[in-house]
Amino acid sequence: MFIGHFAAGLGAKAIQPKVSLGTLFIASQFIDLLWPFLLQLGVERVHIDPGNTTVTPLDFAHYPISHSLVTTVGWGLLLGIIYRILRSDTRGAILVGLLVVSHWFLDLIVHRPDLPLYPGDAPLMGFGLWNSLTGTLIIEGLLFVGGIYLYIRTTIPKNKQGRFGFWGLIGFLCIVYAGNLTGPPPPNESILAWVGHLQWLIVAWGYWVDHSRQVKTRSF
Numbered sequence: 299m300f301i302g303h304f305a306a307g308l309g310a311k312a313i314q315p316k317v318s319l320g321t322l323f324i325a326s327q328f329i330d331l332l333w334p335f336l337l338q339l340g341v342e343r344v345h346i347d348p349g350n351t352t353v354t355p356l357d358f359a360h361y362p363i364s365h366s367l368v369t370t371v372g373w374g375l376l377l378g379i380i381y382r383i384l385r386s387d388t389r390g391a392i393l394v395g396l397l398v399v400s401h402w403f404l405d406l407i408v409h410r411p412d413l414p415l416y417p418g419d420a421p422l423m424g425f426g427l428w429n430s431l432t433g434t435l436i437i438e439g440l441l442f443v444g445g446i447y448l449y450i451r452t453t454i455p456k457n458k459q460g461r462f463g464f465w466g467l468i469g470f471l472c473i474v475y476a477g478n479l480t481g482p483p484p485p486n487e488s489i490l491a492w493v494g495h496l497q498w499l500i501v502a503w504g505y506w507v508d509h510s511r512q513v514k515t516r517s518f
């Protein structure tokens with residue numbers, strides 16, 4: 299899942315509008331932001347394996363630190379605590395923590411059974427929606443449209459950056475997603491990890507867009 303995680307970040311703005319979209323993206327995508335570092339450290343492993351599922355050419359061979367349920371809950375607690383310390387906002391902190399955990403459950407829908415429950419000799423989970431391109435597009439597309447709707451219902455642009463920056467971000471996410479679905483597989487695991495770090499650009503874009511928009515005051 300790719301845009302589905304960003305959809306979760308966008309939609310979460312409606313729950314706690316004080317939290318910046320950049321922070322919401324860090325939370326909803328946290329374990330995928332962590333994963334490239336762990337690949338480069340040799341702690342986790344992925345193999346390029348075209349046809350592994352219909353949608354992804356990746357075989358997620360070993361990723362218990364970033365992508366087990368138990369460690370994901372731990373990462374959620376950690377990020378929630380850090381956010382609470384930095385912002386003194388308990389509700390925002392709870393949302394940040396839950397968003398981190400949401401990633402595992404969204405991945406659960408699409409991955410084949412490769413998500414461990416905990417590090418070690420654990421059962422592997424995954425409902426395998428990635429075996430259906432149509433099913434994946436419908437579910438992720440609906441999530442994405444829902445996330446965009448909630449974000450623009452919650453905020454209005456303060457200036458041109460707030461409007462065009464936002465739609466530029468949405469267009470960029472769509473292009474990256476289409477590239478993932480239709481482009482050739484990554485040439486090797488090392489390049490895959492480096493490209494993974496580029497997701498921080500989307501996080502930075504989220505902070506910039508959010509700064510150029512303000513929370514709507516409701517008229518009811």
Ligand SMILES: [Zn+2]
Binds near residue numbers: 365401405
């Ligand atoms: Zn993931």
